Amino acid sequence: MKIKVGLVDDHQLFLKSLSLMLETLQNFEVVVEALNGQDLQRKLEGKNELPDLMLVDVNMPLMDGIETTAWLTEHHPSIKIIALSMNDKDTAIIKMFKAGCCAYLLKDVHPSVLEKALHEVYKKGYYNSDAIQLNPGHFLKNPNKDSPPTLTPKEQHFLKYVCSELTYKQIAGEMQLSERTVDGYRESLFQKFGVQSRVGLCLEALRKEFVSL
Amino acid sequence: MKIKVGLVDDHQLFLKSLSLMLETLQNFEVVVEALNGQDLQRKLEGKNELPDLMLVDVNMPLMDGIETTAWLTEHHPSIKIIALSMNDKDTAIIKMFKAGCCAYLLKDVHPSVLEKALHEVYKKGYYNSDAIQLNPGHFLKNPNKDSPPTLTPKEQHFLKYVCSELTYKQIAGEMQLSERTVDGYRESLFQKFGVQSRVGLCLEALRKEFVSL
DNA sequence: GGTTTAAAGGGTGTTTTCCCCATTTCTATA
DNA sequence: TATAGAAATGGGGAAAACACCCTTTAAACC
Incomplete structure (x- = not known):
């Protein structure tokens, strides 16, 4: 049984080639690819085969990784989220963990690190990369501060x-x-x-x- | 006879997966991968099989895409260079063209665009992407309505x-x-x-x- | 039943935006 | 040198945007 993975990244070249790479790993199966959160929402709609893991980029147009992660955490809590970004700023990392991601990887890691992280998160629910240390469950709750207004x-x-x-x-x-x-x-x-x-x-x-x- | 391609990008994940994607395209063969300009210089040294095309990222540590392109243009003029970046700022684009690149692609393009660009640059020596217009040798001010106007x-x-x-x-x-x-x-x-x-x-x-x- | 809350409609006046008109100044180029 | 072409300046006026002042209606709540 392959691990079902979803990808969200606005760089199509990266998205497609990463997808290809994961498929070649044998243990993984890419079930959804999206260019941003909005795109993902559309593509998950009415899908009966949800991914086990989502790889989510942080900086994206329309709906970024933070919003996407928050949305996934709320609507699909069974999906474990791994942030994948070149953004190594603390604020972004903290926001992603607060939004509910399980691990944060930088795009300059070696593919083997990604593979390890995917397995670890799938089995244990978290992965501590060398660069970014996390205490599982430390951040959590605390909903959005400047939440968008409700419109009729x-x-x-x-x-x-x-x-x-x-x-x-x-x-x-x-x-x-x-x-x-x-x-x-x-x-x-x-x-x-x-x-x-x-x-x-x-x-x-x-x-x-x-x-x- | 496959087209020999070289890659330079500091994001290993992107580098490796793009490399894999190009290999699967059958027409291409990745002969060198590097994480930045310095790395590339080392890896090209004493190599008898030079790439026909180089895909070069713009923003990299140690030696960025502009320096790398300038170095390649000077020392290996036979190699045609395609800039591959998410940086869509005019200054970066212009600098890359001045340094000697033949085309400038954004990472959010579809893989098919990259494939087309690779073939075009290999055959004709240039490729005009929708966003970035180039005339071999000098810029053309195209009257395209969707192209960004020149502002003082x-x-x-x-x-x-x-x-x-x-x-x-x-x-x-x-x-x-x-x-x-x-x-x-x-x-x-x-x-x-x-x-x-x-x-x-x-x-x-x-x-x-x-x-x- | 009475009160509150929200959506919809109305009047009026000020400020800002937009679109003409025209003049001066400087620069580049034939 | 002459001229053409920009950049900067200005006036005036119509239209739009903005800011307050209101009333009516209808659903919602105590």
């Missing part, structure tokens, strides 16, 4: 229009609402995102992944 | 401010220019980016990576 469906809809070239008048037309109502959404979103301008709203919406480029 | 330093500076919560009046203050002047930049950037609002300008600047979130 219409606010989300409105937000998508805001992040485009439409004027509020045009948005009102599109949404079949009066200009005043739309202005109300604007004000409430300014409040929720803590911004003072449409540009600021757009940027925050992008940062908080309510919309994408 | 002040326009770039102005653009960074636009992608923030500052008003044009405040930007004028920051840049020590009159409001009318920055309005001129605004207009010229609207023209260059093909947009008609500040929000559109921000989004295009993000898409074309003149600024980041």
